[in-house]
Amino acid sequence: MEKFTRLTSVAAALPQENVDTDQIIPARFLKTIQRTGLGKHLFAGQRYDAKGNENPDFVLNKPAYRKAGILITLDNLGCGSSREHAPWALLDFGIRCVIAPSFADIFYNNCFKNGILPIRLSREQCLALMDDASHGENARLTVDLEKQEIHRPDGEVISFEMDPFRRQVLLEGLDDVAQTLKNHEQSIREFEARPSRAWIPSTKQAGRPQSVIGAKGEQA
């Protein structure tokens, strides 16, 4: 995973609440078995018309925002489906930082796993940054994760909160799986050996022959 330290970029504003992951990438583009190449489908429903032509009014189609590295929305960004294709599509388009007053839980987690920094700010602060974003290339924002600061074009600094563990993972671009195996293997083994867990059956073999789930939810 690519590290996130400091980013200076144009920001694109999408002043909508509840931007769900179906909007970020519709399900018909989830047939891939790869992580890459999804940027062209980002916000497909709003970005293209039925014939696949670009909708010139959509923010990411405007010349100033075609290389936006930051996306700002209103509340509850990323609600709905758990699809990690949503951050993959954002990343593939070039967006490394998403800013909103609030996020849906799964999407928020998924961002960190892909080197995308999700920042929670107040609604007022988000609206102020959207105003900056409206000036396009003349108003780049700088996001500094080390200092936990956003620098506005007029020099104002907005600080943001960040979980220290997640901050470290992003700053160093750490691989979660390798870290867990390296640091916790012994603890996991001990946990698995607990006698209180003996009741849990294996999924490898059915304890009784497969049968029909019949009337009234019972088995025939």
Next chain:
Amino acid sequence: MQNPVTPRTLYDKIWDDHVVKTLEDGTSLLYIDRHLLHEVTSPQAFESLRAAGRPVRRPDATMAVADHNVPTSDRSQPVEDPQSRLQIETLEANVKEFGVPYFPLRSRQQGIVHVVGPEQGVSLPGMTIVCGDSHTSTHGAFGSLAFGIGTSEVEHVLATQTLLQKRSKNMRVRVEGDVAPGVTAKDIMLSIIGRIGTAGGTGHVIEFAGSAIRKLDMAGRMTLCNMSIEAGARAGMVAPDETTFNYVKGRPFAPQGEAFEQAVAYWKTLTTDEGAHFDEEVVLDAAEISPSVTWGTSPEDVLPITGTVPRPEDFADPAKAERIRRTLAYMGLEAGQKIAGTPVDVVFIGSCTNSRIEDLRAAAAVLKGRKVAEGVRAMVVPGSGLVRYAAEEEGLDKIFRDAGFEWREAGCSMCLGMNPDKLSAGQRSASTSNRNFEGRQGPDGRTHLCSPTMAAAAAVTGTLCDARDLLEPTMAEGAA
């Protein structure tokens, strides 16, 4: 560790029993008892595992099935779409290579992962259950902690059988009293989401409690927990009780004999202690819940079927008014119109929310001896091959077919506009699924979420309508 005398919630108890280790910053390494896989969100995880040369740590705690991207037409034919076929074949190759138990596409056990897990007894009370799908919350109906994860976390669980997690807050939603005849679990859940909003549960795990919840069968509890994610919650749960134990007993992958009795003894401890702390509590009066339907493009846009669509001018907040205006335009509805009487083009009965045998029985009760209105396409997609088979044993397929419904094979189907079952632009559906987002069922499709009873009634009249008008009094009593 919590002091054992501190009263704990159901969520607290299951959480505490699965903490492998708590790190300095309060993040916990949580052990996962069941990992369910499907074809759409797993290929990239297996690919990373393969690249790193890692095995699946616990194939015996894992189960896979293809559901999202499968056609629901004739299963004897190969999957036509090359991309879909590749995704399914990739899952089949991965489960073989890594030794993961799998229900093949042509087996009777195949179906929607959230129907199959409970049906097979793979999902059990007291467990932590994850899957790369947000509707994993369904399994919380058993008194388990079940939640959706992204593909990177799927990889983490495959490799380590754990997840790094922060403890969520506790929220309780109590529904007290009796629902009126013709009011179902779906109506209860839509009403809850309408009340607390799609972000109402963010950061929380919801425990559903109260006398109206206790009276629900397992299918109803699954419908409820399934849509917890539509309220923004990390998970939804119902404490296990006799209804749960009776459902689980004898399922193929459930503990058998003495092991079952031991498990039940443990499961009986999984109730919220008197005096346990909830960060949020919401109470609904069951008697006030009506058959409900969504009018907009967010699951919180809920109305009783007797209600009227909102007017933008009734909202002081200009952003809210603008959203209403935009939603009305997308949905092709007039401000202030009655929602009943809105004509529908498609009726979809299915999805992990409402495709169980109980759901099919409820729809068939409305359809018996009736016909689908002219010009309406109506389809029923059972949640699994076993549900389909059971329905055929009961003769429900005949009721559906005689009414003019398509009787299809199991899968996610029209819930998500990914496989061949889609709405075309401008088409309007009455759907028993869980999301009415813009384009969810197909580009520019319009979705009205409702119960199987209400969807069946819409099929018969060709419009969104109050199903109670079509139910015999005795049938209305029996509709659950």
